[in-house]
Amino acid sequence: MIVTALPSLPIALDAMGGDQAPSEIVAGARQAAEELGVAVVLVGRPEEIGDTGGLEVWPASEVIGMADDPGQSVRRKKDSSLVRAAEAVRDRRACAMVSAGNTGATWGAALLRIGRIRGVSRPAIATPLPCPGSDTPTVLLDAGANVDCKAEWLLQFAQMGAVFSRERYGLPSPRVGLLSIGEEPGKGDSLRKDAYALLADGAWTETTGATFVGNVEGRDILSPEVDVVVTDGFTGNVALKSLEGAMRSLVDAVLATFGSTAETQAAAEVLMPALLPLYGQLDPNNTGGAMLLGVDGVCIISHGSSNATAVVNACRVAAEMASVDIVGSLATAVTPV
Amino acid sequence: MIVTALPSLPIALDAMGGDQAPSEIVAGARQAAEELGVAVVLVGRPEEIGDTGGLEVWPASEVIGMADDPGQSVRRKKDSSLVRAAEAVRDRRACAMVSAGNTGATWGAALLRIGRIRGVSRPAIATPLPCPGSDTPTVLLDAGANVDCKAEWLLQFAQMGAVFSRERYGLPSPRVGLLSIGEEPGKGDSLRKDAYALLADGAWTETTGATFVGNVEGRDILSPEVDVVVTDGFTGNVALKSLEGAMRSLVDAVLATFGSTAETQAAAEVLMPALLPLYGQLDPNNTGGAMLLGVDGVCIISHGSSNATAVVNACRVAAEMASVDIVGSLATAVTPV
Numbered sequence: 101m102i103v104t105a106l107p108s109l110p111i112a113l114d115a116m117g118g119d120q121a122p123s124e125i126v127a128g129a130r131q132a133a134e135e136l137g138v139a140v141v142l143v144g145r146p147e148e149i150g151d152t153g154g155l156e157v158w159p160a161s162e163v164i165g166m167a168d169d170p171g172q173s174v175r176r177k178k179d180s181s182l183v184r185a186a187e188a189v190r191d192r193r194a195c196a197m198v199s200a201g202n203t204g205a206t207w208g209a210a211l212l213r214i215g216r217i218r219g220v221s222r223p224a225i226a227t228p229l230p231c232p233g234s235d236t237p238t239v240l241l242d243a244g245a246n247v248d249c250k251a252e253w254l255l256q257f258a259q260m261g262a263v264f265s266r267e268r269y270g271l272p273s274p275r276v277g278l279l280s281i282g283e284e285p286g287k288g289d290s291l292r293k294d295a296y297a298l299l300a301d302g303a304w305t306e307t308t309g310a311t312f313v314g315n316v317e318g319r320d321i322l323s324p325e326v327d328v329v330v331t332d333g334f335t336g337n338v339a340l341k342s343l344e345g346a347m348r349s350l351v352d353a354v355l356a357t358f359g360s361t362a363e364t365q366a367a368a369e370v371l372m373p374a375l376l377p378l379y380g381q382l383d384p385n386n387t388g389g390a391m392l393l394g395v396d397g398v399c400i401i402s403h404g405s406s407n408a409t410a411v412v413n414a415c416r417v418a419a420e421m422a423s424v425d426i427v428g429s430l431a432t433a434v435t436p437v
Numbered sequence: 438m439i440v441t442a443l444p445s446l447p448i449a450l451d452a453m454g455g456d457q458a459p460s461e462i463v464a465g466a467r468q469a470a471e472e473l474g475v476a477v478v479l480v481g482r483p484e485e486i487g488d489t490g491g492l493e494v495w496p497a498s499e500v501i502g503m504a505d506d507p508g509q510s511v512r513r514k515k516d517s518s519l520v521r522a523a524e525a526v527r528d529r530r531a532c533a534m535v536s537a538g539n540t541g542a543t544w545g546a547a548l549l550r551i552g553r554i555r556g557v558s559r560p561a562i563a564t565p566l567p568c569p570g571s572d573t574p575t576v577l578l579d580a581g582a583n584v585d586c587k588a589e590w591l592l593q594f595a596q597m598g599a600v601f602s603r604e605r606y607g608l609p610s611p612r613v614g615l616l617s618i619g620e621e622p623g624k625g626d627s628l629r630k631d632a633y634a635l636l637a638d639g640a641w642t643e644t645t646g647a648t649f650v651g652n653v654e655g656r657d658i659l660s661p662e663v664d665v666v667v668t669d670g671f672t673g674n675v676a677l678k679s680l681e682g683a684m685r686s687l688v689d690a691v692l693a694t695f696g697s698t699a700e701t702q703a704a705a706e707v708l709m710p711a712l713l714p715l716y717g718q719l720d721p722n723n724t725g726g727a728m729l730l731g732v733d734g735v736c737i738i739s740h741g742s743s744n745a746t747a748v749v750n751a752c753r754v755a756a757e758m759a760s761v762d763i764v765g766s767l768a769t770a771v772t773p774v
Contacts, residue, residue: 232690244618247626281581281674289584289671318678322686331675334626337618338672339679341655346683349659350719353569354691357711364711370704374694 106138107422110156111415112185112194115144116163117201119405122149125200128411129155135412138419141194144181160184166404170204174212182206186213189397196398196418198389200406207245210392210399217427219436222246222253223394224333225401226264227340230381231322236269238321242333243340243390249332251294252437254278255304260393261328262310263433267426268391268417271327273309277316279331279339287315291332299330307433318342347382385410388417393430398422443475444759447493448752449522449531452481453500454538456742459486462537465748466492472749475756478531481518497521503741507541511549519543523550526734532759533735535726535751537743543736544582544729551734554764556773559583559590560731561670562738563601564677567718568659573606575658576665580727581674588631589774591615591667592641597730598665599647600770604763605728605754608664610646614653616668616676624652628669636667644770655679684719722747725754730767735759 113129115122122144129140130153141156142149149157162180164173174183182201186209188194199206207225216223224242231238241261246253258276265274278299280288285296292315298304299312316326318339331339358368380386386409389402398421402414450466452459459481466477467490478493479486486494499517501510511520519538523546525531536543544562553560561579568575578598583590595613602611615636617625622633629652635641636649653663655676668676695705717723723746726739735758739751 232686233693247618247629279675281584281671281678289669292671317682318675318680319682319685321679322682332626334618334629335672335675338616338655338668338676341618342658342676342679343655343683345654345656345659346680347687348656349569350684350687353715354712356570357708357715360711364708367704367707371694371701371708374697374701375691378690378694 105423107195107419109193109195110139110141111418112143112158112188112197113140113411113415114181114185114197114199114201115142115149116181117199117206118402119166120407121200124407125411126150126152128406128408128415131408132412132415136416136419138415140415143185143188158184158188164202164205166202168202168205170202170208173202173205174208182209183213186210189399190214195422196400198400198402198411198414198418200402200404200410200414203244203401206399206401207392210395210397214395214397214399217394217396217431217434219431219434220394221256221437223392224257224260225390226261226393227390228387229322229340229343230387231324232378232381234324236271236327237387238326239265239328240321240336240340241328241330241393242336244333244337245392246333249291251291251298254295254330254332255298256394256434256437258299258310258312258328258330259304259308259433259435260430261330262308263426263429264391264393265327266309267421267424267429273311274327275313275325276310276328276330277313277320277326279318279321279329279335280315281317283315283317285314304435307435386413389414391417391421396427398427442760444532444756446530446532447476447478448755449480449495449525449534450477450748450752451518451522451534451536451538452479452486453518454536454543455739456503457744458537461744462748463487463489465743465745465752468745469749469752473753473756475752477752480522480525495521495525501539501542503539505539505542507539507545510539510542511545519546520550523547526736527551533737533755535737535739535748535755537739537741537747537751540581540738543738547729547732547734547736551732551736554731554733554768554771556768556771557731558593558774560729561594561597562727563598563730564727565724566659566677566680567724568661569715569718571661573608573664574724575663576602577658577673577677578665578667578730579670579673580677581670582729583670586628586669588628588635591632591669592635593731593771593774595636595647595649595665595667596641596645596770596772597767598667599645600763600766601728601730602664603646604758604761604766610648611664612650612662613647613665613667614650614657614663616655616658616666616672617652618654620652620654622651641772644772723750726751728754728758733764735764
């Protein structure tokens with residue numbers, strides 16, 4: 101699929117970030133340029149990047165590893181690919197940055213180098229969660245950036261998540277839920293009670309076209325009843341990984357039964373074509389990555405084990421979000437607190 | 438299976454609690470008495486309970502509904518089946534209470550009527566989570582009783598969870614993990630950082646034989662690497678319901694593909710016998726219910742849609758936990774804070 105309105109600036113792609121960097125990142129960049137027609141610049145060590153198939157390289161001598169401390173590494177490794185990619189967005193030399201590297205460091209680099217949208221208290225990571233059997237993913241935010249949150253930040257997450265859901269999935273009136281442990285307004289801890297009071301006052305929805313559907317529970321996240329689920333970064337990350345873990349453990353157990361006898365194996369082969377679309381839907385390489393909402397530029401975070409396909413999808417989302425000027429929409433939608 | 442060492446006192450079963458009460462509860466009680474040889478007393482409205490097959494009924498005129506406010510209903514409905522069941526445990530007329538009703542009210546009734554074990558700050562709900570393909574469930578606590586927690590309470594949850602894992606699943610040295618959003622000690626919010634420091638000081642494990650395995654993430658909960666996962670009741674409930682939701686949504690999507698054509702339907706029928714044990718393992722009616730740890734008596738909480746099988750399993754666990762005197766073990770294991 102060609103991105104319809106191409107951004108005029110290239111995407112700054114962190115060539116060194118991710119478990120399969122740089123080979124799969126470079127392969128994905130070449131594929132994105134070819135298939136989507138977007139301009140991609142690889143940021144990193146030219147000698148490790150190798151043949152770019154003609155894509156430009158912006159040299160950066162340092163690499164922030166997956167295990168590096170996010171805050172320290174961003175401050176110390178000033179010539180890292182991640183920091184340089186963020187600076188390219190800040191300096192308007194790139195329309196967006198994409199990284200499959202250290203999530204915390206990506207957040208840190210974007211926050212420190214690009215900075216926040218005026219009025220945004222805390223940028224948040226918005227992660228699309230594919231819902232088995234449903235077309236539109238649920239957007240969960242914050243998926244891990246801000247562990248100790250204030251209720252006012254959750255209100256901004258709601259506004260930003262609604263804009264993302266609208267711009268990315270074309271939902272004119274996204275249904276936003278507050279993640280809690282019971283549907284009634286009074287349910288949850290003190291943060292949830294305070295956040296509920298703010299969200300129930302519908303004024304915040306006027307800037308976004310969103311609808312507040314009240315509290316939702318963990319079991320509702322993948323349901324077709326909600327489009328955006330708002331929570332603090334600690335709970336969001338636990339929920340996200342619990343969902344992933346449950347799916348993985350169930351898929352593994354089902355596959356084990358498929359392989360248990362020659363008879364089940366034959367039956368499983370008949371089912372495989374029907375199961376493959378579901379398998380593809382749940383493959384994280386196909387979701388297009390998470391987006392850091394609230395920084396003054398487009399920043400897409402692809403998962404750590406991204407392959408070339410994941411990079412193509414992340415670049416596509418980056419180009420789309422840049423071309424619709426999601427940052428401008430976020431700036432308009434968010435109520436300063 | 439007959440419970441080997443039968444408790445001398447009967448189990449007080451809340452006949453009125455649960456979506457399928459009283460019919461399935463009474464059926465389960467009769468089956469438990471027959472199959473396990475345990476004494477079960479039904480607590481509730483005699484006229485609604487109907488034929489007990491000879492089981493004793495302790496009358497209680499009021500019913501706490503699933504939607505009732507837990508605190509208020511326990512205080513106001515003094516003659517409710519839930520409150521009367523808790524009083525029977527308090528007065529040593531019953532060895533344990535079992536309810537499939539309002540979880541919050543069960544917690545409240547137990548806390549107010551039975552009281553806490555001396556030294557326990559906050560009783561917690563310990564929920565066994567079946568791990569697909571593994572024999573021993575992971576015990577998650579607190580699964581929803583205490584939403585705003587202190588680090589010291591989490592330390593006691595660790596001690597109580599370890600005792601429960603040992604007594605219920607026979608693990609001599611349960612591996613206890615702290616639910617967080619990264620494996621490194623510094624990861625998580627302020628509660629997690631404080632709790633980690635307390636848990637990493639191994640002194641607390643001496644009373645339980647437990648091992649502290651550090652932080653675990655949402656995706657590790659169902660893994661074979663951890664036996665007990667400790668967290669606050671808000672996060673625990675979100676994680677629990679996220680796991681359930683993911684499993685349900687995946688199972689539904691897989692079943693939908695099974696039924697898509699005549700060919701897939703035939704193949705699925707071949708696979709069904711191999712899939713049934715997995716299906717059975719994940720059926721909440723088979724887990725035996727959650728246990729409220731830290732009150733001065735045995736209190737088993739079965740899930741709201743419990744059928745007769747769930748009631749039998751809950752009664753079995755109640756009898757076992759009473760006969761091994763888990764309350765005595767908990768009292769010894771917990772370090773007062």
